[in-house]
């Protein structure tokens with residue numbers, strides 16, 4: 001049994017990307033937003049530091065400089081046509097949000113204020129530039145709230161706490177989704193002319209992460225299981241300042257406002273690694289520098305296993321005004337007073353550069369030849385356009401989600417208005433129904449919590465900031481074993497109402513798929529670029545590797561990799577020095 | 579260390595009424611209560627139901643009554659809680675299962691106050707951003723912090739006894755717009771809030787301010803809204 005719904009456009013996910021798409025699609029056709037969380041619970045709300053756009057409100061700036069920084073920050077892997085679109089449209093995207101009511105911090109003249117952020121520079125790397133628009137250290141919270149407010153104003157239809165499990169594909173085109181209503185356990189079929197995935201990231205495959213419990217890669221997981229490709233999965237960003245032991249993020253804005261990283265000797269070690277922009281070097285470089293310091297015995301603390309973020313020299317009033325939340329995190333969760341002592345931090349798994357491949361209209365690609373899947377769209381962190389390449393610059397994700405969310409919403413509606421619903425069978429939900437039944441029937445001693453924590457530890461130890469062929473082989477073997485164990489596990493809660501054990505069980509399956517795709521792609525890439533650092537291949541190899549990887553699952557359960565050349569533009573690859 | 583818990587359980591498919599059950603788990607003093615609840619769910623009883631996502635007090639999913647007071651399970655640490663730690667669902671909303679309550683009445687109150695920017699229809703859409711001074715921005719800064727967790731609303735004795743009352747969180751979100759210099763919907767909202775179920779139901783019990791995990795001065799915001807409604811000044 002499944003409950004049937006018919007819409008022109010269905011959007012999966014209600015974070016920044018999903019809500020921005022909904023505002024556009026909702027004006028043009030009959031639209032529903034389906035989300036496993038209440039919209040305002042989405043992890044966009046956790047974003048702190050800012051959203052970049054070359055408004056030039058505070059300092060001279062241009063969207064071309066922003067584009068250059070994005071390409072260089074991404075270690076020359078971003079597609080430069082897509083980067084141009086994003087950086088050019090950034091300005092209007094920020095102004096749009098302001099006009100919707102977003103309470104940005106202001107300059108004395110009453111304009112949107114801007115501040116520094118890692119990797120953002122004036123005139124192609126000369127010096128840091130003030131480009132990040134922000135609302136204290138809760139920029140993401142304000143974006144999420146503002147978009148949700150506008151959706152309510154516009155009367156967008158929401159299906160909150162519906163978990164999407166399957167994509168309906170008819171002859172290579174998309175016809176909607178199947179979801180389970182968490183409150184009742186009922187299945188629902190959403191029959192749609194166009195469907196957009198905006199399901200966010202999948203950092204929960206790592207032990208130390210800034211990501212929410214719910215960021216498990218369900219959207220890309222569904223796609224991968226359909227035999228469709230995922231792009232650039234080997235590139236996962238580790239943010240240099242996660243709270244020690246927990247991973248909770250302390251925004252780069254802390255360094256943008258003057259915070260300094262120090263090792264056990266109190267040394268400002270980034271001066272050695274990036275002499276020009278020091279602590280504001282891109283995240284992959286800073287995370288690796290921290291890793292190196294700790295490895296060479298200069299870590300702080302009794303176990304010499306963390307770095308200190310020093311804010312003590314900053315004016316407490318400035319900190320309270322601009323970074324109130326993150327100082328509170330340090331006090332609440334580590335019992336540390338940032339006004340008077342260094343805050344213990346480590347690299348934390350933060351952002352998936354890879355994901356569902358799309359073009360700049362958010363249409364999903366079926367292969368490395370850029371052929372699209374009719375009626376299927378993706379935007380936000382679950383997608384790979386690719387604007388971030390091998391390493392995303394801070395503030396460019398909030399930008400990505402609003403720019404490509406908007407584009408996706410417009411294109412999916414235009415497509416829906418130009419076509420008819422595909423025929424789907426009455427049994428469209430059957431495979432999902434059988435799958436759920438197989439998880440619920442029977443008993444087993446396997447605890448999925450054990451599988452999950454093993455996965456997270458293995459990934460952290462062997463596939464994070466520094467990788468080798470050996471470490472990747474070892475984690476791949478573990479994933480295979482964990483998959484076997486996982487497939488024997490059964491859900492113990494046999495109820496239908498709010499069965500969150502069932503939900504977590506399914507989420508873990510998607511995480512295992514994401515981990516496999518990441519590790520296999522990383523093993524194949526025998527170079528170091530951006531967030532993917534191979535100790536056994538330490539340099540970037542532009543002759544062989546100026547290409548995006550596309551990984552697919554083959555029918556026999558194996559994997560296959562194909563590649564697509566990077567789209568170049570104004571900027572030729574050069575060595576990335578800061 | 580061992581941590582003792584008393585959890586108010588209710589499963590609509592098997593129970594006729596809610597009842598306490600006791601658990602003991604291994605935990606560290608610096609663990610969040612959310613971590614401890616996860617240990618129960620993951621290693622002792624998978625049927626335990628709660629909402630949670632971010633685990634650091636920003637998504638607003640996990641407001642609960644913890645040792646008698648409303649708080650986010652991810653923002654209170656074991657070391658700060660007397661044992662046995664009792665946990666109950668937030669009050670005044672129908673319980674679906676264990677700590678999961680039906681949030682719809684809460685969101686209905688929120689939506690009733692038109693929490694979105696209402697612009698003057700005669701104003702030309704500016705080509706760039708609207709101008710707002712840092713001082714104008716500061717007036718409503720506090721109420722922009724709301725994460726809609728319902729900790730304030732469900733700590734309010736008036737909300738418990740009076741189904742119609744929009745509740746503190748709705749008034750906080752109205753405040754966020756009424757005092758925004760770019761907004762022109764103050765009159766509409768103040769009219770709504772002057773009605774029987776509006777701001778004047780508040781008896782300044784201050785429970786809401788104590789409950790807010792974001793440190794919003796909720797009672798103060800409600801008083802400012804009442805004053806604006808009485809004197810027509812914003």
Ligand SMILES: Cc1cc2nc3c(=O)[nH]c(=O)nc-3n(C[C@H](O)[C@H](O)[C@H](O)COP(=O)(O)OP(=O)(O)OC[C@H]3O[C@@H](n4cnc5c(N)ncnc54)[C@H](O)[C@@H]3O)c2cc1C
Pocket residue numbers: 012013014015016017018034035036037038039042043044045046047048049050051139140162163164165198199200201210211212218219249251350351379380381382394395396397398399401
């Ligand atoms: C702590 C932190 C700070 C950050 N700070 C910044 C910053 O300052 N600047 C910046 O640019 N970027 C920042 N980022 C990155 C940025 O916030 C995210 O990449 C971005 O918000 C992702 O938005 P999204 O809309 O793609 O996904 P999310 O906001 O994660 O939303 C995902 C949505 O998908 C839904 N969903 C998922 N799976 C399913 C399913 N199976 N069925 C139904 N619905 C589903 C969820 O309910 C949710 O609504 C930060 C990230 C973190 C973690």
Ligand code: FES
Pocket residue numbers: 629630631632633634635636637638639640650651652653
């Ligand atoms: S889990 Fe997000 S507020 Fe507690």
